[in-house]
């Protein structure tokens with residue numbers, strides 16, 4: 001099946017209001033262009049250098065989303081053009097995004113990545129630490145980062161109940177935090193190739209799909 005056909009199949013299952021991020025990490029620019037020509041504009045990458053190189057050679061109207069763990073010292077590579085950083089998991093990282101966004105004279109949208117999975121290895125904020133950070137008021141003083149919502153990666157498990165438990169928890173966290181922000185806080189990003197149909201049941205507004213569009217990645 002072609003990339004265009006796969007995109008079409010996925011889009012057909014998404015209700016209005018759910019955006020589709022095509023996760024193009026490790027795939028070459030020619031594959032991204034195939035998706036672009038099929039109308040796709042949101043692309044997710046996990047490595048700053050790779051994203052910057054692709055952004056430099058691909059059409060300007062692509063919106064690039066950083067979806068992988070981001071090291072503080074790499075923020076400056078993507079700050080001039082990134083459309084959203086979805087994997088924001090520390091106070092230090094937010095402070096650096098604020099600094100680099102100000103330097104570029106722009107505002108950068110972010111999602112707070114919260115850890116809800118049962119695996120230790122998964123990245124993201126511990127919810128209690130996030131609550132106390134938000135209560136500190138530091139974030140409210142920043143004018144170059146705009147918090148658009150939360151994201152998580154569910155436990156990698158064949159047991160659907162485990163995945164549902166993770167989605168249920170992140171949805172509650174989204175609802176808990178929403179009143180503390182303005183109307184721009186509208187994004188709950190859950191769902192990848194294997195679990196996005198389940199994520200739809202939990203109110204996802206942004207799925208991040210790689211393999212189901214581009215096929216397996218060659219690392």
Ligand SMILES: *Cc1c(COP(=O)(O)O)cnc(C)c1O
Nearest residue numbers: 023067192193194208209210211
């Ligand atoms: C790689 C990645 C995805 C896409 O995963 P697939 O299983 O290929 O759909 C989604 N979200 C994040 C954060 C990722 O790192």
